[in-house]
Amino acid sequence: MSLLPALAATAATSASTAEPLWRTIDQPMVLKALVAGVGVVLIAWELWWFLGRHGGGVVAREGEHGLQEITITVDGGYAPSRIRVKAGRPLRLAFHRIDPSGCVAQVIFPDFHKTLDLPLDATTTLELPPTEAGVYPFHCGMNMVRGVMEVE
Numbered sequence: 001m002s003l004l005p006a007l008a009a010t011a012a013t014s015a016s017t018a019e020p021l022w023r024t025i026d027q028p029m030v031l032k033a034l035v036a037g038v039g040v041v042l043i044a045w046e047l048w049w050f051l052g053r054h055g056g057g058v059v060a061r062e063g064e065h066g067l068q069e070i071t072i073t074v075d076g077g078y079a080p081s082r083i084r085v086k087a088g089r090p091l092r093l094a095f096h097r098i099d100p101s102g103c104v105a106q107v108i109f110p111d112f113h114k115t116l117d118l119p120l121d122a123t124t125t126l127e128l129p130p131t132e133a134g135v136y137p138f139h140c141g142m143n144m145v146r147g148v149m150e151v152e
């Protein structure tokens with residue numbers, strides 16, 4: 001903000017015309033409030049979109065020998081992006097990638113020190129050992145596309 005008067009002063013000295021560089025157009029209070037309100041709503045929506053919980057998550061199905069299995073479709077995001085599994089049982093995650101974007105070519109489970117390459121139009125599985133209850137995030141190579149595994 002302190003830069004603007006300085007710039008104006010510089011411009012005023014170089015151009016000798018008295019015409020101001022900009023004019024403040026006074027807007028009605030209602031309009032100001034509306035614009036501010038829309039901004040706040042958009043910020044709230046963005047926070048919800050990136051950080052909020054979207055539904056209760058999808059529970060893994062029980063396979064043979066207590067192996068829990070869940071298939072996650074990778075298409076612009078993880079579907080489901082929130083999965084729920086039971087603690088203390090082996091788990092097999094199957095990532096089916098149909099999104100050609102290089103962004104999702106890898107999925108990383110930082111808590112397990114696992115990085116998985118996901119070839120396009122293929123299903124890649126990752127077996128995780130039985131784990132303790134907790135919330136374990138996973139994300140793409142750039143940490144832009146995210147999912148969460150809830151172990152309960």
Ligand SMILES: [Cu+2]
Pocket residue numbers: 102103104140141142143144145
């Ligand atoms: Cu990415």
